[in-house]
Amino acid sequence: DQVGRLRADKSAPLYVQLQQLIRDAIGEQVLDQGDAIPPERDLAVEYDVSRITVRKAISGLVEEGLLSRRRGAGTFVVGRVEKSFSKLSSFTEDMAARGRVASSSWISRAAGQVSPEEAMALGLSPGAPVLRFARIRYADEVPMALEFSTIAGYCLASVDAVDNSLYAALEKAGTRPVRALQRLRAVPFTGEHAKMLGVDPGHAGLLIERRAFLRDGRPAEVTRSYYRGDAYDFVAELSDI
């Protein structure tokens, strides 16, 4: 049995063994995404270890991003979020498709003029008006990504048009993009970005830059999304039919 397993193996510290049991339970889907793990004291009794050992094991898994603590509610299985490449979808839609609730907090939003870099990325003329949005994106209240979006001025009346979902606002305005190019790059999180996502500086990140276009070919957005490397999987379907 489980308890026997934990006691028999002397090669690793108890908390590491307990972490492995929890990882296995998630891998074998005994514990599923969104499930609460048993309270500390129950785990301590069940595996005949101290609560300190349990706490240490859980803290490590929280740090890895596999579990998340919700104040007053307990500790839950985060699971990784998978994103398919082929469909041009929004963060809100991606999360909903996985049974998770997307939310955001604003870092900033403002109207301005296109920067040289944005003009190059979007193919806009110098001086063109743009709207900029910077957000922390959450899945079930777990921080998943930082997003910096620049939207061509003709797409939206003002920054206030965006509530939770940028694409919902664009859809309403009749300017939802229909085609996009994406570029991926591995990046370690810098101090400031790490802090906003609640990870350590140097934590593995995945930068995805999306340039998206309207049906008539005009540029709509350039967005840089910094995803937590431990929480986000990108999956591509390839075919040669």
Ligand code: 16G
């Ligand atoms: C996704 C897009 C981002 C878009 C956002 C809109 C990627 C890599 N990026 O995060 O370009 O601006 O969705 O999401 O998928 P929203 O409608 O939830 O605000």
